[in-house]
Amino acid sequence: MEIWMQELMAALLAALALPKVGLSAIFIIALVSATLLPMGSEPAVFGLVKFNPEMFWPAVLVATAGNTVGGAISWWMGLGAERLYERAAHHPPARARALQWLERFGAKACLLSWLPLVGDPLCAVAGWLRLPFWPCVFYMAIGKFGRYFVMTAALLWVFP
Template identity: 70%
Template sequence: MEAWIAHAVQQLLVWMALPEIGLPAVFFIAFVSATLLPLGSEPAVFGLIKLNPELFWPAILVATVGNTLGGAVSWWMGWGAEKLYEKTTHHSPEHRVLGWLRRFGARACLLSWLPVVGDPLCAVAGWLRLPFWPCVAYMALGKFGRYVVMTSTLLWVF
């Protein structure tokens, strides 16, 4: 059984190493991981780059685009959730964290790269109806920086 699992993992890595499959897989994984689903995209990016070092910048850019688009989907989910909440309760919530986010505005989305709080932050930005395009721009900057730093560090360590 262990040999079969090892072989299956090896075949999956070979399949993901193919540039024509690896980059779309990285995009998909990065997109899904930026929604509220608990999934990390860094191992996929690192694995592809480790197997294909020449794909460093394409993989970073594809992961950034996928993760940013996933953050944009989270923003829209937050926007829709806020509209539904106000429609059903007939009032808007006021919390300390929401006040903090309002004060920082779209710039708060620069922190969307943080683990655990980053993805919900995008949804809360939509909930607060922070301007969409500035939020997306700040998301992209934060996510791009995370991928460059994390992937470079992992390549240096391993």
């Protein structure tokens, strides 16, 4: 079983090798890393841009798009989880302090979706709370674009 998993990972890495597929690999990596799976997309974006500086804007924009789509998927997963929870249990909804904070700020709280550890679950909780989908996606995109722009620019020009 362990050898099978190693072969699968090697095949996946070969298929997503940056020189072969470039921006599509960045999109997929950014999308998957925006879900609740523990993965980071910044090294892939930086690697592509480090070897191809002319790809700075396309890489940042594609990574932002992939990460935003992943955040939208997390939003829908949160909405689905809330619906299942409400069907299974007949009780008044409990509101923790963090949930009240999110409800107060609404979709604008999704600006923080770029934060490590809490950003991806934040998108799912936004869906759970039924915050409006398109405003959430808009704020997710702004936050995620800012992260990719700042981190990639800093790694390229501040810490070369």
